[in-house]
Amino acid sequence: MSTAAPTTRDEAARPPAPSPAPSRWAPLRPLVLRLHFYAGVLVAPFLLVAAVTGFLYASSYQAERLVYSHELTVPVGPLELPVSEQVAAARKAHPEGTVAAVRPAPRPDATTRVLLTGVPGVDPDHTLAVFVDPYTGTVRGALEQYGASGALPLRTWIDELHRDLHLGDVGRLYSELAASWLWVIAGGGLVLWFSRRRALRRVRGTSGRRRTLGLHGGVGAWAAAGFLFLSATGLTWSTYAGANIDDLRASLGQATPSVSAAVAGGEHAGHGAAAGTGGDAAHGVGLDTVLAAARTQGLGDPVEIVPPADANSAYVVRQIQRSWPEKQDSVAVDPATGRVTDVLRFDDYPLLAKLSRWGIDLHSGSLFGIVNQIGLALLALALVLLILWGYRMWWQRGRGTAFGRPLPRGAWAQVSPYVLVPALAATAVLGYFVPLLGIPLAAFLAVDMALGEIAHRRTHRSGAGTK
Numbered sequence: 001m002s003t004a005a006p007t008t009r010d011e012a013a014r015p016p017a018p019s020p021a022p023s024r025w026a027p028l029r030p031l032v033l034r035l036h037f038y039a040g041v042l043v044a045p046f047l048l049v050a051a052v053t054g055f056l057y058a059s060s061y062q063a064e065r066l067v068y069s070h071e072l073t074v075p076v077g078p079l080e081l082p083v084s085e086q087v088a089a090a091r092k093a094h095p096e097g098t099v100a101a102v103r104p105a106p107r108p109d110a111t112t113r114v115l116l117t118g119v120p121g122v123d124p125d126h127t128l129a130v131f132v133d134p135y136t137g138t139v140r141g142a143l144e145q146y147g148a149s150g151a152l153p154l155r156t157w158i159d160e161l162h163r164d165l166h167l168g169d170v171g172r173l174y175s176e177l178a179a180s181w182l183w184v185i186a187g188g189g190l191v192l193w194f195s196r197r198r199a200l201r202r203v204r205g206t207s208g209r210r211r212t213l214g215l216h217g218g219v220g221a222w223a224a225a226g227f228l229f230l231s232a233t234g235l236t237w238s239t240y241a242g243a244n245i246d247d248l249r250a251s252l253g254q255a256t257p258s259v260s261a262a263v264a265g266g267e268h269a270g271h272g273a274a275a276g277t278g279g280d281a282a283h284g285v286g287l288d289t290v291l292a293a294a295r296t297q298g299l300g301d302p303v304e305i306v307p308p309a310d311a312n313s314a315y316v317v318r319q320i321q322r323s324w325p326e327k328q329d330s331v332a333v334d335p336a337t338g339r340v341t342d343v344l345r346f347d348d349y350p351l352l353a354k355l356s357r358w359g360i361d362l363h364s365g366s367l368f369g370i371v372n373q374i375g376l377a378l379l380a381l382a383l384v385l386l387i388l389w390g391y392r393m394w395w396q397r398g399r400g401t402a403f404g405r406p407l408p409r410g411a412w413a414q415v416s417p418y419v420l421v422p423a424l425a426a427t428a429v430l431g432y433f434v435p436l437l438g439i440p441l442a443a444f445l446a447v448d449m450a451l452g453e454i455a456h457r458r459t460h461r462s463g464a465g466t467k
Contacts, residue, residue, distance in 0.1 A: 028415055029195050034407045036188035038444065039181055041394070044387045046178040047185075051387070053162035054230075055380035058365050058373045060155040068152050070140060076108045077135025083112070083287045083305075089137035090114035090130040091280050099281040099307055100127055103150070103320070104291065105134040106302035115145060126156070149322060149366060172239050173436065179234035180241065180437040186220070186227035193217040209396035216389040223382040230379065233363040236356055241434045248433075254352035259330040259344040261314045281307040283315070284335030290315045293333045293340050300327065308335050314342075322366040326357065 065072065083104050091099070097119035105112045112134050115127040122128050122144055129145040129152070132138070146156040164171030196217070203214035235241040249255050281287055287305055294303065294317035306316040318330035328346035333339070349357070361367040365376050397404025415423075431438020 028419065029192070030407075031415060032188045032191050036185060036192060037394075037407050039185050039188070040387075040390050042440075042444075043178065043181040043185065044390060046174050047182060047383060048387050049165070050162065050175060050178040051380045051383040053158065055377050055384075057155070057158045057162050058376040058380065060158045061365060061373055062370070064152055064155045067154055068143065071131040071143060071152075072111060073109050074111055074133045074135065074140065077133075080105070080134040081137055083291055084282065086112045086132045086134055086137060087114050087281050087287060090132050090139060093139040094119075094128065094130050094142060096120065097122075097128065101307075102281060102287060102305045104301070104303065104305070110134075111140055113145070113150070148320065149364065150320075169239065175234065176238040176241060177436045177440070179231050179238060180434050181440075182234075183228050183231035184437065186224045186231070189217070189220045190224050193221045209393055212389050212393050212396060216386055216393060219382055219389075220386050223379060223386070226375070226379040227383065229359070230363060233359040235434065236360060238436075240436065244433045249352050249356070252352070254350040256353040256356065257344060257349060259316060259318070259332050260342045261309070261316050261332050263308075263312050263314050263334055263336075263341065281305070283308050285338040289338040290317060290333045290335070293317075293338050294331050297329070297331050297340055297343055299329055299331060302327075319346075322361045322364075323369055324367055326361070326367075328357065 083102060086104075087099065087102055091114075094114075094116060097116035099114060100117040101115040103113040103115070111131040114130040114132060116122075116130065117127055119128040123146075126144045126146045128142055129150070130142045131140045133140055143152050144156065145152060146159070151159055160166055163175055165174060203211060203218060206214055236245055246255070290305060291303070294305075299317055299319055302320050304318055304320050306318070308315055314332040314334055316330060316332055319327035321327035326346060328349075330344045331340050332342040334341050346354070346357075358367060362372060363376075365373040368375075394403050427441070428438070431441060
């Protein structure tokens with residue numbers, strides 16, 4: 001039998017400790033909860049599609065190497081042919097179109113790609129990549145290619161599914177909407193998770209809605225940084241927000257620079273600068289001399305050689321390695337003399353241009369190779385699970401027979417004006433720069449306020465009718 005310790009007179013007379021004054025930020029929690037709930041419910045279908053297609057894209061690199069192994073790889077031979085001979089072999093097999101670029105074999109077991117534009121039956125935004133054995137000159141096949149990363153048909157199809165659902169410019173609105181709201185939902189989830197008491201975050205030993213909430217919050221807290229990154233980088237090449245970001249970077253002097261391909265005064269026009277005919281790449285001194293000049297400037301593989309656009313333009317040779325460390329140096333070479341006329345180093349890029357390049361390559365899964373792709377796949381899987389758990393919590397709030405009632409209105413009225421006004425101002429600025437965040441948010445607020453006013457008037461009338 002145990003006995004309680006005696007209470008002294010001083011302890012008995014001591015008044016209870018006053019409860020801490022509520023924080024000015026405390027009323028924000030219901031507002032964040034309401035925003036997180038409605039944004040999740042309305043945008044989750046778009047995020048689910050983006051997550052599934054993103055998961056497919058993360059695995060498309062490995063699938064591409066398996067599906068197109070015949071075109072991409074060759075047995076290693078004793079000596080590579082000059083690049084000009086490899087291009088000639090490609091043009092003999094495919095005389096249609098014009099040579100847009102040449103990508104010499106970047107590894108001993110890889111093929112050379114000769115990229116053709118204006119080929120009948122090929123999407124105008126794509127090129128026809130002709131794959132040539134660098135040791136024998138044998139053409140091993142031809143496939144459509146898209147983008148600077150050299151995506152072949154399988155990866156291109158998945159990329160377009162992720163980007164626009166194969167619906168063109170209209171379809172791109174879905175992915176921009178998802179990217180615009182993902183950071184809002186992730187940030188709101190973080191605020192809600194860390195504002196809960198530690199005991200309420202536990203998953204072990206719980207069941208029902210509390211267990212689902214624990215799983216949803218725990219996984220969301222771990223993955224939130226990744227979601228914020230995907231949202232920010234996804235917006236950089238979106239239709240509307242991306243254009244605003246480009247304008248902002250340009251105004252700050254942080255736009256991505258490019259090497260100058262102009263030949264001063266066009267002094268070499270008519271003197272071999274455009275000696276090539278029939279859409280080949282043999283301008284002036286030719287591809288082999290141009291490539292050798294680029295090598296003297298330290299441009300190692302993989303590189304892409306772009307022929308002169310006209311008689312007053314130079315060759316451009318640029319590195320195209322998007323894995324770490326990035327190789328993005330480029331040079332311009334005079335087609336008449338083989339002299340390097342301009343050099344642009346990736347080290348000299350403005351900071352925001354570098355961050356944009358790294359962010360896009362990390363988002364697309366090329367920066368760190370297979371590790372990058374596994375990380376993206378895990379983020380996509382986490383997002384799918386979070387969406388499913390979110391809808392399950394909504395169902396469990398209805399006690400497992402129907403979806404629960406929406407969260408009540410009026411949370412914003414409890415927030416101090418000192419907090420609410422700056423928050424609304426920041427939201428308005430963000431909405432201007434990210435239209436597919438601002439427009440849906442404004443529409444939601446307008447509808448919500450209208451419904452609230454209708455409900456208020458109905459309550460007022462029913463109250464007046466009972467008097």
